[in-house]
Amino acid sequence: MSGFINEAGRERIARVALGAALLHLGWGEVVSGGLGTFLKFIGFIPLFTGVAGWCPIYAALGFRTNRQTAGV
Amino acid sequence: MGSVVPTVPDHRALDQAAVRFADRVVVEKINADQQPIRVRQLNVRAVPTLIALRGEREIARLTGAQSEKVINDLFGMAAGDGPPGPQPASGTDRIVRLAAAGAVFTVGLQSGPAIPLLVVGVAIGATALPRPTRMWASR
Numbered sequence: 001m002s003g004f005i006n007e008a009g010r011e012r013i014a015r016v017a018l019g020a021a022l023l024h025l026g027w028g029e030v031v032s033g034g035l036g037t038f039l040k041f042i043g044f045i046p047l048f049t050g051v052a053g054w055c056p057i058y059a060a061l062g063f064r065t066n067r068q069t070a071g072v
Numbered sequence: 073m074g075s076v077v078p079t080v081p082d083h084r085a086l087d088q089a090a091v092r093f094a095d096r097v098v099v100e101k102i103n104a105d106q107q108p109i110r111v112r113q114l115n116v117r118a119v120p121t122l123i124a125l126r127g128e129r130e131i132a133r134l135t136g137a138q139s140e141k142v143i144n145d146l147f148g149m150a151a152g153d154g155p156p157g158p159q160p161a162s163g164t165d166r167i168v169r170l171a172a173a174g175a176v177f178t179v180g181l182q183s184g185p186a187i188p189l190l191v192v193g194v195a196i197g198a199t200a201l202p203r204p205t206r207m208w209a210s211r
Contacts, residue, residue: 012168020175027183044192051172051196053165 005053006064012050019047085140086122089147096151096202097124124150166200173197 007015022043025031031039049055058064090099104111104119114123122134124146132146173196180189 009164009168012164013171016168016172016175020172020179023176023189024179024183027179027186027189029183047172047176051169051199053168 005066006058007050007053007055008065011065012053015046015050019043019045019050023047085138085143088140089143092144093147093151097147122146126150166202169196169200173200 020043022039024043026036026039026041026043029036053066086099090097102110102114104116114121116123118135120135120137122132122138122143123130124132132149134142134146138146173193175193176189176196177193180186180193183189
């Protein structure tokens with residue numbers, strides 16, 4: 001599991017907060033129109049990557065922000 | 073649920089381990105004479121048998137009398153102290169998931185309510201719940 005996760009704990013929380021904020025802007029109709037609809041869906045991306053602790057872009061680039069413990 | 077003879081050493085060790093791991097492992101004792109259908113479902117061929125399940129998946133089985141150390145090791149493995157099987161969500165995982173679930177659910181409530189957000193919030197929250205391993209003992 002630790003090998004799968006490539007985000008640091010603080011980054012995960014930041015992603016979740018960003019996702020929740022974007023969802024609030026979209027679903028709460030703080031932002032209306034096409035941008036509001038866009039935010040309704042785009043907010044799920046940082047939310048889910050934060051919850052999973054895994055970023056596909058990081059994985060593609062071989063990058064990680066957490067410290068990986070040595071495997072056996 | 074079957075009865076247990078408390079003076080039998082195996083059961084004393086089992087009961088002690090059950091108390092020690094009470095917050096992480098659920099123990100259900102089955103009396104083979106009184107619950108033959110359940111015994112067949114679990115494919116128990118001899119008594120005593122200890123079966124550790126994670127969710128509905130069997131991860132370990134012990135048949136015959138076992139030492140206290142072996143029973144403790146089985147409980148430790150069932151509790152996620154070692155392999156096999158998926159490890160339970162770590163502390164950080166659980167905090168992030170609960171925070172996400174709370175945030176999404178709150179946003180969902182304030183936005184109408186927005187049913188999709190409520191559903192997503194509940195689903196994320198469900199992944200943060202600890203899943204205790206069940207341990208079956210038949211005799």
